[in-house]
Structure formats: C-alpha cells, structure tokens
Amino acid sequence: MDHDFDERAATWDDDPGKIERANRVADAIRRAVPLDPSMRVLEFGAGTGLLTQALRDDVGPVTLTDISAGMRQVMEDKVAAGALPDARVWDIDLAEGPLPDERFDLVVSLMALHHIPDTDAVIASVATLLDPGGRICIVDLDAEDGSFHGHDSPVHKGFGRTALAAQLEAAGFTDVSIDDCHSVQRENGTFPLFLAVATAPAG
Numbered sequence: 001m002d003h004d005f006d007e008r009a010a011t012w013d014d015d016p017g018k019i020e021r022a023n024r025v026a027d028a029i030r031r032a033v034p035l036d037p038s039m040r041v042l043e044f045g046a047g048t049g050l051l052t053q054a055l056r057d058d059v060g061p062v063t064l065t066d067i068s069a070g071m072r073q074v075m076e077d078k079v080a081a082g083a084l085p086d087a088r089v090w091d092i093d094l095a096e097g098p099l100p101d102e103r104f105d106l107v108v109s110l111m112a113l114h115h116i117p118d119t120d121a122v123i124a125s126v127a128t129l130l131d132p133g134g135r136i137c138i139v140d141l142d143a144e145d146g147s148f149h150g151h152d153s154p155v156h157k158g159f160g161r162t163a164l165a166a167q168l169e170a171a172g173f174t175d176v177s178i179d180d181c182h183s184v185q186r187e188n189g190t191f192p193l194f195l196a197v198a199t200a201p202a203g
C-alpha cells in the first residue's frame, strides 16, 4: 500500500488545483457519456472522492474504492456529513480481488491507474463489474519521462494512447476513444491528461 496517500488524505482537498481538475474532468465525462440519475457508478482510486462529488447530481448510487485507509476515512467523513449522498466506500483493490457480486453502469477513475502496477488486472476487473454496454472513463497521464513523480518512482510513467486502447480492446471493450482532457501544471512542466472512454463487452 502507498502509505504516502494516508498522510496526504486530510489535506488533499486544500489544493484548489485538485478540485478544479476534478470539476474539469467531470465536465469532460458529461460531454463524452450520457449520464442519468439511475446510473450505478463505481470510482476506483477515488482518493477523497472529488470526481464523484463533481458528478454526484447527474448519476445514481455511487461506490468509491481506494486502498488508502486515510483516503477512505476522508470519504466516509464526507458521506456522514452529507457531501456524498447515496454513496458507499469500499476497501477493495481491483487489481487483487476478490470482486463483489455487483454490477455497475459506469466506472470512472482519475489519476489512479498510473499508481497500479497490474493495469491488465484492473481493466479485466472493470470489464467484469460493468453490465454489458456499461462505460469506462479513465483519466490519467499521457506518457511522460518520469518527471511527474520523480525518476526513481515505481509508478507508471503515464500511458501511450495506442497501447492503452489496445489493452482495453484486448479485454473486450469496444468503441474505444482517447482524447485530450486536461493538464496538470507543475514547476517542472505541463503534463497532459487524456480521457479514455470505452464500452463494456456484451456478457
């Protein structure tokens, strides 16, 4: 587990850039996928739940996962305070399983996939958890040289769009599209983010 996120959880939302990023990404998802108030949504690697908060008025029941206990505590506090209505917080790792016997209409994720070593396993889990025709929306870093996290970090150095599209198609997803979404400004550069959207395999 990445304990660093436990330590950062309590002050995560103090950064207006993270809130702005979640709002911009939610706008991009709204443009890419028709949302409706019956949709069952799963967000993995949800952190403090900022993306789901930004989508909350447009979808149905939401489920948030994160492997960081600190992040989950922040989300539980938001649920208790009414900031995340009709929401539940799960301690599951989609790369490890076991998967719950539940199905969803939309799975979203923001800046989490590059922290997960076995991306094939996560994508396969999402394919299982989505009902046929359900959609996956992943927002993450385009391929970079490692300077986003520092060159010694073990996390993925972003993702090549062609390779990610092939990975989604290999898992049975169809109608894969990957487009520009947002960017993160740092002192050492500007890091573009993509939005990958795909449709779950039919049964």
Ligand SMILES: C[S@@+](CC[C@H](N)C(=O)[O-])C[C@H]1O[C@@H](n2cnc3c(N)ncnc32)[C@H](O)[C@@H]1O
Pocket: 002, 005, 018, 044, 045, 046, 047, 048, 049, 050, 051, 065, 066, 067, 068, 071, 092, 093, 094, 095, 109, 110, 111, 112, 115, 116
């Ligand atoms: C960069 S943060 C992004 C948080 C949030 N999505 C946001 O944009 O504010 C990455 C998150 O992914 C979580 N994470 C890392 N590996 C994970 C895994 N295998 N399954 C679920 N969450 C994971 C971390 O605990 C952390 O909260």
